[in-house]
Amino acid sequence: MDLASLETPVPVIDLDVVEANLARMQAYCDSHGIALRPHIKTHKLPALARRQVELGARGITCQKLGEAEVMVEAGIDDILMSYPLLGAAKAARLAKLAPRARFRVGLDNAQSLATVAEAARLSGAEIGILVEFDSGTARTGVMTIEELLELARAARATPGLRFDGVMTYPLGPKARAFLDAALPRLKAEGLEPAVISGGGTPKAFEAHAAAPITELRVGTYIYNDRMTVAAGHATWADCALHLHVTVISRPEAHRAVIDGGSKTFAADVMPAGMAEGYGYFPDYPEAKLERFSEEHGMVDLSACARRPEIGEVLRVVPNHVCPVSNLHDRVALVKGGQFQGFQDVAARGRSQ
Amino acid sequence: MDLASLETPVPVIDLDVVEANLARMQAYCDSHGIALRPHIKTHKLPALARRQVELGARGITCQKLGEAEVMVEAGIDDILMSYPLLGAAKAARLAKLAPRARFRVGLDNAQSLATVAEAARLSGAEIGILVEFDSGTARTGVMTIEELLELARAARATPGLRFDGVMTYPLGPKARAFLDAALPRLKAEGLEPAVISGGGTPKAFEAHAAAPITELRVGTYIYNDRMTVAAGHATWADCALHLHVTVISRPEAHRAVIDGGSKTFAADVMPAGMAEGYGYFPDYPEAKLERFSEEHGMVDLSACARRPEIGEVLRVVPNHVCPVSNLHDRVALVKGGQFQGFQDVAARGRSQ
Numbered sequence: 001m002d003l004a005s006l007e008t009p010v011p012v013i014d015l016d017v018v019e020a021n022l023a024r025m026q027a028y029c030d031s032h033g034i035a036l037r038p039h040i041k042t043h044k045l046p047a048l049a050r051r052q053v054e055l056g057a058r059g060i061t062c063q064k065l066g067e068a069e070v071m072v073e074a075g076i077d078d079i080l081m082s083y084p085l086l087g088a089a090k091a092a093r094l095a096k097l098a099p100r101a102r103f104r105v106g107l108d109n110a111q112s113l114a115t116v117a118e119a120a121r122l123s124g125a126e127i128g129i130l131v132e133f134d135s136g137t138a139r140t141g142v143m144t145i146e147e148l149l150e151l152a153r154a155a156r157a158t159p160g161l162r163f164d165g166v167m168t169y170p171l172g173p174k175a176r177a178f179l180d181a182a183l184p185r186l187k188a189e190g191l192e193p194a195v196i197s198g199g200g201t202p203k204a205f206e207a208h209a210a211a212p213i214t215e216l217r218v219g220t221y222i223y224n225d226r227m228t229v230a231a232g233h234a235t236w237a238d239c240a241l242h243l244h245v246t247v248i249s250r251p252e253a254h255r256a257v258i259d260g261g262s263k264t265f266a267a268d269v270m271p272a273g274m275a276e277g278y279g280y281f282p283d284y285p286e287a288k289l290e291r292f293s294e295e296h297g298m299v300d301l302s303a304c305a306r307r308p309e310i311g312e313v314l315r316v317v318p319n320h321v322c323p324v325s326n327l328h329d330r331v332a333l334v335k336g337g338q339f340q341g342f343q344d345v346a347a348r349g350r351s352q
Numbered sequence: 353m354d355l356a357s358l359e360t361p362v363p364v365i366d367l368d369v370v371e372a373n374l375a376r377m378q379a380y381c382d383s384h385g386i387a388l389r390p391h392i393k394t395h396k397l398p399a400l401a402r403r404q405v406e407l408g409a410r411g412i413t414c415q416k417l418g419e420a421e422v423m424v425e426a427g428i429d430d431i432l433m434s435y436p437l438l439g440a441a442k443a444a445r446l447a448k449l450a451p452r453a454r455f456r457v458g459l460d461n462a463q464s465l466a467t468v469a470e471a472a473r474l475s476g477a478e479i480g481i482l483v484e485f486d487s488g489t490a491r492t493g494v495m496t497i498e499e500l501l502e503l504a505r506a507a508r509a510t511p512g513l514r515f516d517g518v519m520t521y522p523l524g525p526k527a528r529a530f531l532d533a534a535l536p537r538l539k540a541e542g543l544e545p546a547v548i549s550g551g552g553t554p555k556a557f558e559a560h561a562a563a564p565i566t567e568l569r570v571g572t573y574i575y576n577d578r579m580t581v582a583a584g585h586a587t588w589a590d591c592a593l594h595l596h597v598t599v600i601s602r603p604e605a606h607r608a609v610i611d612g613g614s615k616t617f618a619a620d621v622m623p624a625g626m627a628e629g630y631g632y633f634p635d636y637p638e639a640k641l642e643r644f645s646e647e648h649g650m651v652d653l654s655a656c657a658r659r660p661e662i663g664e665v666l667r668v669v670p671n672h673v674c675p676v677s678n679l680h681d682r683v684a685l686v687k688g689g690q691f692q693g694f695q696d697v698a699a700r701g702r703s704q
């Protein structure tokens with residue numbers, strides 16, 4: 001099968017671009033003495049996780065245990081769960097994995113600490129704890145140094161657990177301010193963090209200057225997308241995943257309809273003021289992917305001198321690439337411009 | 353396993369509510385002499401498609417051939433593809449299915465007509481054609497009566513095809529105006545449509561008055577969601593699908609974080625001005641699901657007198673239920689308040 005005859009819609013991954021993106025981030029981390037711990041949520045593909053480790057990554061980051069189960073099965077042996085696991089079912093599942101890989105869990109509350117302690121007890125394996133602090137997302141993460149100290153002490157005091165350090169996202173001024181205040185307090189109690197883990201592709205290449213991190217968690221950099229390009233952190237040539245779609249209708253001269261909508265691209269919009277619409281057409285830069293329904297994408301061709309015809313296959317860079325991987329059972333791989341075969345997105349939908 | 357111990361996040365379907373929703377729509381269609389042809393995109397479950405047909409539906413509607421392949425395998429024998437299929441690969445796949453079920457295809461261009469003609473030729477089975485016209489979506493659908501007539505004539509003149517009628521969505525004043533003008537023209541050429549197919553859950557129960565349809569395509573009515581409730585077409589008690597999620601963090605008194613985000617709920621927002629946020633908590637009506645990241649949902653509890661604790665399982669009605677089915681490999685089924693087991697979402701991700 002050749003690339004042009006792939007059925008659409010289909011995500012197509014250019015492995016040459018992937019390789020360049022991985023090498024660039026690894027080199028950045030190496031040059032600053034930062035351990036790279038890529039977030040596999042972006043690709044959910046065991047083969048790419050293994051490639052990240054081969055190139056020098058310290059291990060990987062997962063959010064859900066379902067992702068970690070797939071990755072341990074694929075031979076990955078060092079995993080940070082950057083997510084507060086909670087409850088007996090999660091403890092039992094983590095216990096099954098813990099003897100097979102080095103695990104750390106990032107968390108922000110005592111109940112999650114108890115879950116991880118139970119996993120350590122059940123498995124007999126020691127599990128590391130990173131305490132997550134809030135640096136501006138208002139998502140998970142403790143809000144005060146007192147809470148951080150309390151959880152760090154509890155981790156140290158709990159059999160089977162090991163206090164390894166702290167974790168946050170993003171790496172802005174709030175991260176530095178929190179660390180500046182927290183690190184002396186931790187040190188004073190003999191709780192100096194072995195790991196200071198920071199995350200986020202958008203500011204990845206400024207991470208060394210943003211905060212005194214020892215480890216970088218990034219996901220999107222492997223593929224890039226319209227958001228990372230719009231933010232100035234990548235170019236269109238750095239985008240490794242394109243949705244290939246077909247023009248299935250041209251009801252008006254200025255309108256094309258493609259065979260992918262929110263069930264193919266996800267419905268993530270760009271940050272306010274950054275750009276409109278749902279994707280970028282490298283071969284028709286003036287075309288605007290202005291609306292989705294579930295299986296249709298409506299493209300405004302008004303600004304296009306040359307316009308695609310019915311039946312033409314178009315390449316699209318999605319706004320946000322991570323949820324795209326989570327919609328498709330398989331992706332097509334390309335190397336040297338040649339179709340290499342399909343690969344199952346093994347951790348797709350592993351949301352538990 | 354009981355309902356309370358299901359791992360989260362998980363979509364839970366109340367089959368008693370499903371049954372009532374199906375019966376209500378079937379009774380409406382029966383009382384107005386309209387054929388019901390439910391859109392299975394909402395549930396993607398063979399068992400529920402079969403139940404819709406058992407209760408009196410004329411057949412089903414699919415958008416993608418991948419959905420139809422699953423449904424033919426499950427024994428469904430009457431399918432409308434409400435989507436302009438295009439290209440040799442689609443023709444070959446439709447040809448494999450056409451001998452196993454009565455197929456119609458809705459389309460708006462000559463290239464798609466040629467694809468369906470090729471499927472008919474390859475299979476030896478006759479395939480019906482509905483010409484889609486635009487009634488306000490600016491999506492697919494011809495814009496003029498002349499285009500409609502041209503495609504209807506082509507369908508009649510093409511071996512293996514049968515002109516069966518017309519199709520549109522939504523059923524507003526534009527649909528009626530187009531039909532009022534088009535029907536005499538079609539009749540004058542001996543092309544009176546056997547089928548006038550209209551779609552859309554929001555106006556479903558006014559469909560008989562909106563336009564002279566013979567067939568109704570509706571999907572969301574089987575589950576309902578925050579959008580159909582906000583539009584006044586269903587009540588919270590009519591919502592058959594809830595995401596069950598767990599509170600995994602309470603970083604501040606007014607904020608809870610749940611273990612589902614855009615990879616669990618999809619990121620569909622409510623129509624402007626209708627309501628904010630991403631879901632409704634029946635047990636905490638004042639809670640606001642205000643933000644998502646991929647695996648986190650941020651809940652503002654400011655207005656809640658009673659607030660959920662870490663570890664508590666919450667039920668959420670999503671904004672738009674159709675993309676939720678497309679994110680999860682399986683759903684949990686409940687009847688009489690009791691967990692019945694899981695069912696694979698067999699047509700999930702069948703976007704080709």
